[in-house]
Amino acid sequence: MLKALYILFIPLISFLYQIFFGKKLKEKTPYVSLFLIFTTLLASLSILFSKLHNKPPDFESISWLSTGSFKIDLGIYIDGITGIMLVVVSLISFLVHLYSIEYMKGDSRYSRYFAFLGLFTFSMNGIVLSDSLMMMYIFWELVGLSSFLLIGFWFEKKSAANASKKAFLTNRVGDIGMFIGIMILFFATGSFNIETIGESIKSGAFSSNMWLLTLAGLLVFMGAVGKSAQFPLHIWLPDAMEGPTPVSALIHAATMVAAGVYMTVRIFAFLTPGALEIIAAIGAITALMASIIAITQNDIKRVLAYSTVSQLGYMIMSLGVGAYAASFFHLTTHAMFKACLFLASGSVIHSMHHSLHELGDHSTDPQDMRNMGGLKNKMPITYFSMVVATLAISGVPIFSGFLSKDAILAGTLSYYYANHGWTWFLVLAGFGSAAITAFYMFRLIFMTFHGKPKNEKIYTHIHESPLFMTFPLILLSLLSFALVFTFPSFNPIDYHGWFYDTIGYAKNYAGLDMKIVADGIHHAHYEAMFLSLFVATLGIFASVLFYLFKKIDPDRVMLALNSLGLYSLSFNKFYIDEIYSALIYRPFMWWSSIASKIDWNLYDQRFIDGLGWLTLKISDKSGKADYNWLDQKVVDGAARITDFFGKKLRATQSGVIQNYVLGGMLGVILIIIIIQQL
């Protein structure tokens, strides 16, 4: 428990240190954070070792707030899944810290950058450790904040400022659903604690209205739709690539976006079969759509961003079909190879950037793959680690992605066998996007590292990155081998090993029989494996034909496809941003300005002030009557006396405020005295 608190709060200390004392050590300042994060990595590893083989969980909570019978407890829950996730977060965070020391060197807000990394790691660990939905929601939003700060780190760029805003707001859409879902669960079960909610559901808290549980599950899942960039809230993630590349690796590939999946894993026990069906569909749509978009992107980071969206779709789909362990397995393997891919792309961009800088070229885009080519000879370490990670993501045996993807596809296939109907779409999306992923990932490799350099001048200035940047690449590519996750089993096509052992079996209290699901997956395993091998080979082969041997000219295919409008559809991301802008954003802004006109120009200025005007008119009329008749005829004589005193009293009209106030006060006192005499 102490270790867990250590892991939680040390990154916060790193944040505070960098904010308040970050300028002290100048360019040495990251080492403080690096050291602190390294110690949390050690602590995470020790927690993981204590939870191997699915040991019983530890938990402890404190009362945070209570009044009468309403209370919110905050607490920590540690089981095998927590342990694995902590190691993933600390490890990637540590490597990104290390990498960033070189990557961010010379930035004017160097210490601020490491502060934000610390804040992020703190918030992320908070999500991982939390035992209650309320606590998870709290850290969920804090993760949103750190993401906002890091995407907008170079806020002088308008695009970065807008991307950070978009990310936060899109996430908030999902968070509303999550919050409502939490409230439903709270009022049905009387608790925010995940375990307690599970127990109540098991003992029938929703037995009379399962539809409400389905709704609650889907609403909480909406949070994951936002955070894990699922359709239709995926739009923020590609834009988030405006942040520094190591940030993309840490937050927008390996950890934060996986938080949605992690949260869904945590609430898996409450998800009814009906909710899971919808979740599977959302995941499948996301996986397929994003992979199609990735084919046509030319910005190296955008390809990876869409690939991330697609892989997250995989994980979500996997949860939907009940393949709980496979989903978490893919989360972990993906964290390693995707972080590797992003950091490798960062290495390329860094090098391109320096080369362009030396040439004094500010117009060429250092992230556009069309300006690269042939880099493998200049950057061998980056090249080899990226190839390993690409093989992993494409699902080639002996690499980790093969096993996790295969497990997901087995789950999808068995789900189809069990349910039939529309679920063929899940199978199509699963295998289809597996093929497409292999295709576009090798397209990326070939365009960047193979062929002739597109620009000789840039090419001559390209250098391999320094050790601090290459070391994380090497380590992460080693962690992309299957053996890392199957140890002590050496069988490269069987995923059983310490990892599955530690996760344990999934529970579902909402009506899904996990035994049947597990059996189905087991039976579909070999079939799925052969099919997935086939589609991966297909994708890679096509990519080799297109981009390595150039047997087929991609431009001609593009033209042919575009006669059907297909190419632009992919290139323009299915026009989803444009659709949102036209259907939601602009009408809303229009309505907002109309509302403000109604509120002010119409309601206040016309109606409220109109009432005032009316009163004035009436009092004007009555005043005239008063003056012409009552005053002129009756009181005229008396007025002359008043006039006399008026002249005398003029001296009091000095214009000094306190005299007026004093006068007012005296008046009040006078009235009180009069009342007292009554």
Added chain:
Amino acid sequence: MHSTILTLLIFIPVMGAVSIVAARSFRAKDSSHADSRLIALITTGVQLILSLWLYMSFDPTVSISESPFTVQVPWISSFNIEYFVGVDGLSMPMVLLTALLSFLCILCSWNINKQPMGYFSLFLLLDAGMMGVFLSLDFFLFYIFWEVMLLPMYFLIGIWGGPLRIYAAIKFFLYTLFGSVFMLLAMIALYFYSEPNTFNLITLIQTASSIDAVVWGFNVKYLIWIGLFIGFAIKVPVFPFHTWLPLAHVEAPTAISVILAGVLLKMGTYGLLRISYPLLPGEVASFAMILAILGVINILWGAVNAIAQIDMKKMIAYSSVSHMGYVLLGMASVVSTSTSGAQAGLNGAVMQMFNHGTITAMLFMLVGVLYDQAHHRWIMYPDDYKDKDLAGKPGFGGIGTKMPVFTAFVAFAFFAGLGLPALSGFISEAMCFIGGFSAFRTITVIGTLGILLNAVYFLRAYARVFLGPFNEKYSSLVDINFREVGMILPLAIITLVLGVYPKPLISMISTSVNGIIDIIQKVL
């Protein structure tokens, strides 16, 4: 001793105001007016220390009827009017808030050059009035203080305000006076229909519910409720009585905007909780649904309007409308069938009153800091701006590069405003929703859209003013200075501490608030 503090809290500012005026006679005509602000600072400082002392010795678990923290002296005995003041869990946070914001507002007004003597003495009178409202336990006394506040406020806006100050001051004055008339009628009705005739709010809790009379075909209690509600609703302000607020906030000088949003708005909801709720529980029960609907309208209408604003101060003013909506929603949840829901809602509402007070004060102060240097606060210049070259252009841009510390404070305050967890606004807003949800599901679910909309305008404004390429026109701006940090930092610390550790606030209010819930739940 404790009870003396209560009286001192109210009258020390009056003494301060008197000494400011008195100090005039010891001063040559042409000397600087620095002594006015110094006296004001010392006065509010003493008041702040006294309120903290009161807080330290205050036992939140004792109900007001047994509390040693009361003073009860006959005043106008022929009408049973008493000088009856006291503090309980409901008024304690408001007293602290008033004392704190008054002190910080003196710092904030440090550079007032226009007739500082008048300004600071009026400010102190305003302070006394506010304190009096929160401490009064006699309705007549309450009403006197309520009205006493209006006068200095009128002058503070009307003399030291912006270009439309006269219009804004008159509008504020008439709007509030309109409400006061209804409140006065309700008060008199309460007095005459209760047996024995009294203004004592503690006695009235027992006697008001047995009022049973019909006037013009309506139950008197119902009419009293309506009268009180109109009086208080204008102050909150509840839609559709809200249009005085944006104008008054925009035209008032910074410190007065802080007081308006930080303290005055809370008087409306405080009045409802102190008077309407315990005295008329039956009416609360039948009116709760309307209150919830009005609350959600406030949340959404305020936020939608805030999004359209191009003047930062007006945006924050509308955000206050939205944030007070949370309070109303939380208050409506008192009729929930789930006790824990009602407790979450009403405690959340009172916490939100305090937290919004600190957060919105920060927001107005920060805008004031920028305004002092840039002399405008346009997010975007309006299309019909007098300078044709600027019309429709962004007002600022990239200020973050030039004023990093200031921008950090703004980011903090904006995120507090949009309800980020770990800052105090989150927990109170969440509790208002949780409470509202337990009583009125559909209405509250519609209201949760506010979570998104509040983020929209804060982030849009933040991105437009502080992010993006630096607007070279503002290269002469300097970062926030020591005095300005001094007035914002305490609020920031409170926001953070209560966000991470809300216990001190909730344990302060719990007993009193749950007492109100018990009264109302009994009649359901």
